[in-house]
Amino acid sequence: MKEEIILYWIAVSLYGFGSIFAIIGFVFKKERLTHIALLLCAIGLVPHGASILIRWIRVGHGPYINMYEVISSNTWVAMLFYLLVQKRLTFLKQASFVVIPVIFLALGFGLMASARDIPLPPSLRSYWLVLHVLFAKLTVGSFLIAFGSAVLYLYKDNDKHKQLLPHQSLDKLDIAIYRFNALGFAFCVIMIIAGSIWANNAWGRYWGFDPVETWSLVVWLAYGLFLHLRLNRNWVGRRSALLTIVLFFLSIVAFFFIPYLFKTVHSEYLVR
Amino acid sequence: MLIDNKIKKLLTILRSRRLAAVFIILIAAFLVLSTLIPQWNWEESGGYFYLHASYPYLTKLISFLGIDHVYTTWWFLSIVLIFSFNIALNSYERIKIVIKQLGDYRPMSSQEIAGLKIHETIPVNNNGDEFKEKITHTLKRKGYRIKAYADGFVASKHTMGLLGIPLLHLSMLIILTGVLITGLTFFKGHIELSEGQLFPIGEPNFLGSSYGFLHVKPQLDFQIRLKSFHVTYWDKDHPRLYKSIVEVYKNGTPLFSKDVEMNKPLRLEGFSFYQTNYYGYSAYFGLVDKATGYETTGYVNFPYKKNTMGVLTQQFNIPILGYLSILSVDVSNPDRLSIEILESDKTLHYNNIKNGDVISLGDFELVFHNMVKWTGFYVSRDYGVPVVFTGFVLLALSILSFVFIIPKRLWLAYEDKRLFIGAKSYSRLTTENTYKQEMEEMEEIEEECES
Numbered sequence: 001m002k003e004e005i006i007l008y009w010i011a012v013s014l015y016g017f018g019s020i021f022a023i024i025g026f027v028f029k030k031e032r033l034t035h036i037a038l039l040l041c042a043i044g045l046v047p048h049g050a051s052i053l054i055r056w057i058r059v060g061h062g063p064y065i066n067m068y069e070v071i072s073s074n075t076w077v078a079m080l081f082y083l084l085v086q087k088r089l090t091f092l093k094q095a096s097f098v099v100i101p102v103i104f105l106a107l108g109f110g111l112m113a114s115a116r117d118i119p120l121p122p123s124l125r126s127y128w129l130v131l132h133v134l135f136a137k138l139t140v141g142s143f144l145i146a147f148g149s150a151v152l153y154l155y156k157d158n159d160k161h162k163q164l165l166p167h168q169s170l171d172k173l174d175i176a177i178y179r180f181n182a183l184g185f186a187f188c189v190i191m192i193i194a195g196s197i198w199a200n201n202a203w204g205r206y207w208g209f210d211p212v213e214t215w216s217l218v219v220w221l222a223y224g225l226f227l228h229l230r231l232n233r234n235w236v237g238r239r240s241a242l243l244t245i246v247l248f249f250l251s252i253v254a255f256f257f258i259p260y261l262f263k264t265v266h267s268e269y270l271v272r
Numbered sequence: 273m274l275i276d277n278k279i280k281k282l283l284t285i286l287r288s289r290r291l292a293a294v295f296i297i298l299i300a301a302f303l304v305l306s307t308l309i310p311q312w313n314w315e316e317s318g319g320y321f322y323l324h325a326s327y328p329y330l331t332k333l334i335s336f337l338g339i340d341h342v343y344t345t346w347w348f349l350s351i352v353l354i355f356s357f358n359i360a361l362n363s364y365e366r367i368k369i370v371i372k373q374l375g376d377y378r379p380m381s382s383q384e385i386a387g388l389k390i391h392e393t394i395p396v397n398n399n400g401d402e403f404k405e406k407i408t409h410t411l412k413r414k415g416y417r418i419k420a421y422a423d424g425f426v427a428s429k430h431t432m433g434l435l436g437i438p439l440l441h442l443s444m445l446i447i448l449t450g451v452l453i454t455g456l457t458f459f460k461g462h463i464e465l466s467e468g469q470l471f472p473i474g475e476p477n478f479l480g481s482s483y484g485f486l487h488v489k490p491q492l493d494f495q496i497r498l499k500s501f502h503v504t505y506w507d508k509d510h511p512r513l514y515k516s517i518v519e520v521y522k523n524g525t526p527l528f529s530k531d532v533e534m535n536k537p538l539r540l541e542g543f544s545f546y547q548t549n550y551y552g553y554s555a556y557f558g559l560v561d562k563a564t565g566y567e568t569t570g571y572v573n574f575p576y577k578k579n580t581m582g583v584l585t586q587q588f589n590i591p592i593l594g595y596l597s598i599l600s601v602d603v604s605n606p607d608r609l610s611i612e613i614l615e616s617d618k619t620l621h622y623n624n625i626k627n628g629d630v631i632s633l634g635d636f637e638l639v640f641h642n643m644v645k646w647t648g649f650y651v652s653r654d655y656g657v658p659v660v661f662t663g664f665v666l667l668a669l670s671i672l673s674f675v676f677i678i679p680k681r682l683w684l685a686y687e688d689k690r691l692f693i694g695a696k697s698y699s700r701l702t703t704e705n706t707y708k709q710e711m712e713e714m715e716e717i718e719e720e721c722e723s
Contacts, residue, residue, distance in 0.1 A: 119506035122514050122534040122549065179675070186671040193664040201535045204460070204546045204652035206660055207451075209343065211307040221300045225293060231437075232289045262307060 004058070007051035008072070012107050014044030015079070019101040026097035037096055041103075042083055048076050061120040064133040065269045067259070071110030074137050075103045081141035082148075091172050095148030102144060109256070118269055128198035135191035140255065142184030147248035149176040150241035157238055174236055177244050178227075184251075185223040192216055211262035215254035222247050286354070287361035295355040302351070306342040314340030356448050363441040370434045373679075373698060377428070379421040382687040385694035392711050394691045394718050404686065406717045411682070411710070424685035424692075431681070434698060436674025443670055446663035454656030458484040461651040465498040466554035466571040467644035470521065473543070478651065494540065495521040499529065501647045503551060514547050516647055532649070543653050550648035552576045553584065553606050555599060558639040559591060567639070568592075572599060573646045593633060595620065606643045613638075678706060691718075 018040040025033030052063050052073055059065075063073035082099050086092045153173040195213070200206040207213065226243055229235035235243065259267035285291065310317040314334070324331040338345035385391055396403050408418055408425065416427040461478035465471055473492040483489070499517040506512045516532045520540060532538045538545040553574045558567045568591060574584040585600045590613070600610040613621040613633070621631055631638040685692045693714060695707045 119510045119512065122511055125513075125533075126535040128535075182671075182675045186668070186675050189671055190668050193668060196664070197661070198535070200657060201537065202546070204537070204544055204650045204654075206657060209306065209311065214303050214307050218300045218303050221296050221303075225296045225300075228289070228293055228296065233293070258307075 004051045004054045007047040007054070008107075008111075011044045011048035011051065012104070012111075014040045014047070015100060015104040015107060018044065018096075019104045022096040022100045026094060031093075034093055034096055037100060038083065038086065038093065041079055041096075041100055045076065045079055045083070048072070048079070052076060059117045059119065061124075062130065062133065064129070065118045065120070065124070066116060067113035067256075067270050068110050068115035070133075070270065071106055071113060071256070074140050075106050075110070077137040078141040078144050079103050081138070082145055085145055089172075089176060091169065092145065092149060092152075092176060095145070095152045098148040098151045099144060102147070114270075121269070123202050124269075126198045126201060128194050128201065132191055132194035132198055135187045135194060136255070139184050139187040139191055140251070142180045142187055143248050143251050146177050146180035146184060146244050149173050149180065150244035150248075153177060153241040154238065154245075157241070170237070174240060177240055178230060178236075181223055181226055181244060181247070185220065185227060188216070188220045188223065192220060208265070210266065211264045212254070212258050212266040213264075215258045219247075219251045219254045222250055283361065286357050287365060288358070289362065292355070292358050292362065295351060295358060298351055299355065302342055302348055305339060309334060309339050309342075311341055311343070352448065356445060359441045359444055363438055363445070366438045366441070370438055373434050374431055376681070376696075377419050377426050379424060379426065380683045380685060380694065382685045382690070382692040385683050385685055385692040388683070388694035389697055390707055391692065391694035392714075394693065394714060396686075396689050396691055396718060396721070403691065403718060403721050404684070406721065407684065407714055410713055410717065414710070416680075416682070423687065424683065427682045427684070429680045430677045431679050433673055433677030433679040436670050436677065439666055439670035440674065443663045443666035446666060447660050448663075450656040450659030450661075450663055452656070453659055454484070454654050456484045456486040457655045458482075459487050459489075459651075459653040462648060463651060464550075464573060464646050464648050465496070465516075465518075466556065466573065466646040467498050467500055468556065469571055469646075470495050470497040473651075492541065492543070493522065494527075496538075496540075496545070497521060498647070501551060501645045511549065514549055514551070514647070516547055516649075518545075542655075543651060546650040546652070548648040548650060550576045552646055553601060553603070554644050554646040555586075555601070555609060556641040556644055558641060559593075560637045560639060562635055562637060569641075571644070571646065574599070574601060576648075590633070590638065593636060595633070601643070609640060609643070611640075680706065680710075682707070682710065 018037040021033045021037035021040065025031065025035075025037060052069075055069065056062060063069035078099075082092075082096075082103075086096070153170060156170055156173065192213075195216075196206040199208060226235075226240070226247060229243070230240060258264070259270045310319065314320055320331060334340055338347070342348050380388075386393065404425075408420070408427075411427045412418060414429070416429045419426045419428075459481065460483075461481035463471060463478055471477065472495045497519045499519055501517075502513070502515045504512045514534055517529060518532055518538060519529045520527045520538075530538050532545060532547045534547050534549070537547070555572045555574070556569065557572065558569045560567045570591070572586055572588045574586045583600050583602050585598065587596060587598050589595070590597055596614045598612040598614070602608065607627055609625050611621065611623060611625055611631070612619060613631070620633070623631075625631070625640045627640065627642045629640050631640075679698050681696050681698075683692075683694045683696075691714075693711070695710075697706075
């Protein structure tokens with residue numbers, strides 16, 4: 001228990017310093033500081049992952065029962081996903097001033113959430129649940145990168161800044177916003193489907209209008225609307241970026257705050 | 273003619289993509305609303321009483337509009353129905369376009385290629401045939417299928433990606449159809465079984481049941497018997513496993529035995545039996561006719577109580593005799609029962625009994641055989657499930673295909689020692705970057721041929 005907390009705090013500290021470096025690097029246009037931020041976060045993944053693994057072994061199940069476990073593992077996946085993506089799409093390095101602080105703040109929220117050890121209840125013993133949870137993490141990771149790209153796009157789209165960051169292409173960011181939203185949309189539907197199959201196996205119903213279920217569907221419909229508007233009504237550029245920011249906040253509310261606001265199947269263990 | 277025009281106008285409105293956006297927003301908004309107002313038990317909720325005390329007209333309006341049961345209101349179902357029409361009409365239009373695009377292999381002249389949004393012209397001083405051959409080889413290596421013509425060719429790759437969006441719409445229609453089938457034909461019931469009890473599956477034996485509008489009541493000719501029920505715990509507060517071992521009988525003959533756990537239901541002739549987390553003690557009694565020796569047996573289930581502590585009580589009427597019996601059991605010693613038998617208000621018998629004890633009641637004897645466990649099962653039959661799940665698979669595949677599979681098609685024409693290379697964009701997502709690698713490789717080949 002003690003080692004797990006120490007490792008978690010080491011990761012929080014590294015991400016915290018990473019956030020500071022990323023923001024300063026972005027504000028003062030110091031690419032080197034951004035690189036240091038990314039390096040700190042890459043190092044932070046190790047103690048963070050070890051902390052998750054220690055807990056996994058101790059409680060005997062994956063990180064998906066209470067909110068602390070969910071946030072810790074979601075942020076780990078999101079950070080890993082972002083670090084891999086920015087390696088390939090180097091123009092997304094600049095989005096680190098958004099992505100890293102969001103992950104850091106989420107970890108802070110995780111610290112305030114319930115961290116009690118809860119053994120795996122019989123209803124959660126299902127491979128479909130593992131898939132459901134895995135794709136939920138990938139969904140959040142994709143939406144986060146789209147959000148970071150959208151904030152960066154809006155910043156760059158400002159005439160004053162267009163001159164300052166000539167090496168980056170707005171078009172590339174616009175495509176990144178679309179692609180990561182679409183990817184999140186695909187992951188989100190797989191998450192909903194896996195959850196639905198699990199619910200059907202556990203309780204004999206594939207849909208129960210549980211508030212978290214319903215809000216996840218709302219998120220999926222909202223991202224579907226984003227794609228519809230982009231492909232059919234040519235919502236690109238600023239409009240696309242602004243909508244992405246709104247949708248990201250909607251998804252955060254749906255996945256992380258609704259279990260606190262309503263009594264749901266998901267809140268039975270998440271927020272206890 | 274006038275009617276034709278009106279129908280055409282209606283179809284145009286119905287298939288409008290703007291209308292689709294409006295419906296997505298409406299459906300999402302009503303889904304959100306449905307989570308804010310408790311559905312189906314709104315008038316029993318604390319929120320109702322609070323709101324009703326201050327704004328009685330508002331609560332009446334909510335009930336009148338059906339916001340307390342959104343999913344079954346005529347207006348919500350109408351929105352979903354019109355949205356389904358919209359998807360169907362759009363799919364039809366899009367499928368026509370996609371079929372045209374799939375077969376778009378006609379050769380293009382150099383002027384036509386130069387008119388394409390993505391195009392490039394490469395001067396060829398050397399042998400054009402050698403260049404074409406190398407390009408063909410490179411494109412084939414990259415997975416392109418080539419259709420050659422006298423002065424050029426068409427190269428295509430991932431054209432199946434064009435089917436992504438029509439398939440997405442189709443899968444949504446399939447899911448909505450499955451949901452409709454579920455709504456019309458579902459059956460849901462609940463049973464409680466005691467260890468050793470043989471249960472004939474049929475309508476009168478369900479403790480609670482609900483049906484879809486068109487559902488035919490189940491007529492089944494099999495029985496299930498609960499051989500044993502097991503519950504294990506991680507610690508005193510956390511259950512680890514609920515497991516029932518059941519035997520299935522048909523016409524009195526045992527067919528097979530199966531372990532039913534949460535997430536591992538028993539499937540039988542279209543019905544599924546799901547293990548619940550409800551269980552308790554059950555007293556197994558027999559009523560013996562002293563004259564004939566004939567015994568009627570039955571189970572008395574004590575109320576469900578998780579991690580039971582202390583004493584549980586249950587009342588039941590003794591069949592034939594009609595006496596009221598009050599049972600109490602100390603859960604720390606469940607094999608001993610306290611029993612009180614009453615006729616009107618007069619106590620006929622009051623004692624502690626253990627396994628095998630007999631109580632004489634006039635011409636009959638009440639025999640307490642033993643204490644067993646009972647557990648609950650949800651029972652359901654839903655013809656919509658396979659349809660919905662088929663839709664789910666198609667939906668996932670279609671989204672992955674339109675996100676990851678970008679259809680590509682290149683045209684090449686040779687004229688006056690110049691090669692005209694052009695590409696078509698099949699969606700708003702195709703940019704010059706999509707074909708950047710191909711264009712660069714062609715330039716490299718040209719340089720190679722030159723040297």
